[in-house]
Amino acid sequence: MPVSAAAVRLYVRDALRDDLIAAVVVSVLLIPQSLAYAMLAGLPPQVGLYASLLPPLMYAALGSSPFLNIGPVAVLALMILQTLQLAPAGVSPSEAALVLSAEVGLLLAAAALLRLHALAALLSVPVLHGFETGATLAIAASQLPVLLGSSAGGATLPELWQSAAAHGFDWRGTSAAFGVAALAALILVRRLPKGMASRLAPLVVLLAAIALTWWWDPLGLSRVGTLPPLALSFTPPRLDPALWTALLPGAALIALLGYVSSLAVAESLARRVGQRVDARRELMGLAGANLAAALSGGMPSAASFSRSVLMSDAGSRTRMTGVFVAGLMGLALMTLSPVLAWCPKPVLAASIMVAVLSGLKFGPYRDAWHYDRTEALLMWAVTLLVLGVSITAALGLGVLGAIALLLQRSARPHVALIGRIPGTEHYRNVERYQVLLDPEVLSLRIDESLLFLNGRSLADVVQAHLDSHPQTRRVLLQMSPVNSIDFSGLSALKELHETLARQGRRLDLSEVKGPVLDRLKAGGWTEWFQGRLFLSHHQGMQDHHGQ
Template sequence: MRPDLKRYLPILTWGRAYNKSALSNDLMAAFIVTIMLIPQSLAYALLAGLPPEAGLYASIVPIMLYAVFGTSRSLAVGPVAVVSLMTAAALSNIVEQGTMGYAVAALSLAGLSGIILLAMGLFRLGFVANFLSHPVIAGFITASGIIIAASQLKHILGIDAHGHNLLDLVISLVKHLPEINWITTVIGVLATGFLFWVRKGLKPLLKRLGLGPTLIGIAVKAGPVAVVVLTTLAVWLFGLADQGVKIVGAVPQSLPPLTLPSFSPALLNQLLLPAILISLIGFVESISVAQTLAAKKRQRIDPDQELIGLGAANIGASLTGGFPVTGGFSRSVVNFDAGAETPAAGAFTAIGLAIAALALTPLIFFLPKATLAATIIVAVLSLVDFSILKRSWDYSKADFAAVSATILLTLALGVEAGVSAGVALSILLHLYKSSRPHIAEVGQVPGTEHFRNILRHDVITDPNVVTLRVDESLYFANARYLEDKIHNRVAHDKAIRHVILQCSAINEIDLSALESLEMINERLREMNVKLHLSEVKGPVMDRLKQAHFLAEMTGRVFLSQYDAVKALGTG
């Protein structure tokens, strides 16, 4: 088997070792996840502004494609809250909800996102996720969770309300409060309360009753299904739909249809930026979950192949009546805890959802939308984490500023502006930190060949020699900072005759930084001070040898800092 084929088709690796034990565990995990995903898929389609069946369709073919191309053994792919909200925010600015054009635009958004992810994977651009700092992403997801929960209150209250940011939603909700449907509100509040109790209180109760862990796990995951069944029966038995309770209505009883996204240049141009943002956020969420779960079993995740897997899943969604998908946190954790051993568990889940799409859809005709809204609210509020504000404040004021700005901008301007701000702030935060690198003046630890910061340790120094350790690669953004630091240290100390740059932490020097080093060398020459380098890494030395800097440098290059001090210490 060709190694490159195995890289692009991980199923060829885990599929060859598949056995009865893995089959049994995967089937059990698939059963539990399918129970959870039926109401969740319907709910996320509602959040995205699409018919409920779109949620089922987006959870069938994409999962199967990911099983073939993905590297995570536990990741469950499908609609997720944040991506569904971003889908609704992107599409509602272009086409009207409820129209055929809206559904086609959703297909196109999924297809475009799939192409972007696939291209990133093929060109091995998985590293781009590193540009999104975790605190900023946590802030964005927290703010998005609040917006999502607020957006579902209209279904809980049985009123009409619109808005893509928190302020617009609150104003619209208050404006329509006189139209509240009390029966819908009772259903929504009871469903929400029950789902919260299922998450917190059902497990201890079942433990006291003596049930085993497997049955308890199934019962807890089946909580949303119980709410769906009970509220649907209530609406049907008491004719509540005639009293203003909004229901799901007729859902096609079929497998995912073959669909084709729009190739209109005008539409694709409008969808390009949202598709890029959805791809980035979806990938970051997915890879974070996949790596966390893989680490627990000492498995390896290939970020570039994950991009290919997610790209294939989104292209599959665009061709089968779905909308943008990614790896979900809650469903993946459930899949992992239920004992899934391979991606085949996802394929079995897809089969279960296909059976539900064929056989169970007539049963949800009277399902109240308030129940689906309750499912969404309970799911997304678990994503809200304001503790990130305290942690970032205690650890780094710059991180706190970035997190706070992301939360506020997302709440005030909406998810697209929020995620754009999050990406920009992550990059700016990195540039700010690296533009002011830690530069320590070091001295020799007595009796050793080690050198440490003079402000932190009792060290030996020579008045004629100054050693500065630069703890960052040198590039255009921080080169001038190094110039100023050296000038300020040397200009007012007439005893200094040698400046040593300890380069042990410098991995690269770009052309701007090289020019700054040339400027530093010239300024020190004018002060009758020599510039030396120590502990220069091989690749950095290779680059310096290609330039004329070493030939023009007033001092020498030393293999170690100890050698430099020993040679220059006499003044």
């Protein structure tokens, strides 16, 4: 759709300045994070810079949020590190990262095409928080050897311990001094009042470390090293079936987590200003961003929570902010490469640790324990699996556990015995209110939709109530909470109708919603249903026809 000259003039007048300022502020944080997160993923540092160029441009064209900053993300970096370890021998990490980005992009594009944006529901809040906490601790632990100049490495606590023991728990005094000093400085600057000074402080720490390294050039200090010149070759990823097959499971988990976390950030920031987020366009935006990364030497990308919040606070008005960020990153890559080459790796490790640990929260574990101990145990299990086994195992258990809990809670429909509140026409649960019951009419309320998950249990649940009320001549089901009914639910209703008929009892329905009634009619229920349908439950209770 072409943009009119009037729209351009309106944008220049009302939003250009705010978008430019927000882009500058975010780029200040993105430069060191791009380098750090690429190294966290086991990739050359320039890969993180490449992932900050075209991906934001594609998201700006296809996404829906004016606040999201798309690029390297700490949690995804840890997932990328573990996934790349599955690549066949002879494949470099950079080549595997391109294939991984392509797979993530294609999976997200397929989900957008098939309108599967509801996939976000696969990761429940306990699973997502348990995973994020475990990943946060694992990332911080993985950076501790880099901070101290040790040769150890690993993505889980057992791997780190075994590697550290194999290297004799080595560390270098100069690296440790740089790392600890940078860590202390970054913690202190976080206590500054919010403003431009606090936003620029991390860059100031990084530049001070670079200047000191250039002036002193101490022996044994690990540095980023010379970065290659900007070279976006736009070549397709390596077409190796074995490589694509090996990385596909990890790509699916990265795509799912990247989408869920990005959507959560977008919705949170949109609610601040009364906006809405298009979930399908978010899928499209992330798909385009990752496909762009695959063609330009990048790595899988998603929305960064910290940078997106910063972009929102800095006053971003439109998605053009992402375009300006990409331009500034390209400018930085072309001009700052000689400067970034002197950046000490312990300082980048310190920046990662401070960034991820700042969002660490243990309160949800306590809240979940008080609310539902099963969900709390699932949260802890996911966290411990991330720390001790692998991200794949943790997310696999999380998704399966959430589905199992859903099936457990939905397998038996909640059917409440209800009675009339004296002096009113309102009917409520007998376990919560003082109500009046009719001994000849069993008044029940079905509190959920009738689907294949719970349909088979309907007759058994109703029969359990009948066993306690043997004088019942008629069963009246209040259907107002039932939002949908599938063929299994229709079959369960028919089975209940036939069972009651054999017992000499009648089945009536009240307050059936229009869409449910349409499904019943489509299923030919008029051919077998012999009861009555009432507009209100009170009418059904007052009707004694056929008793």
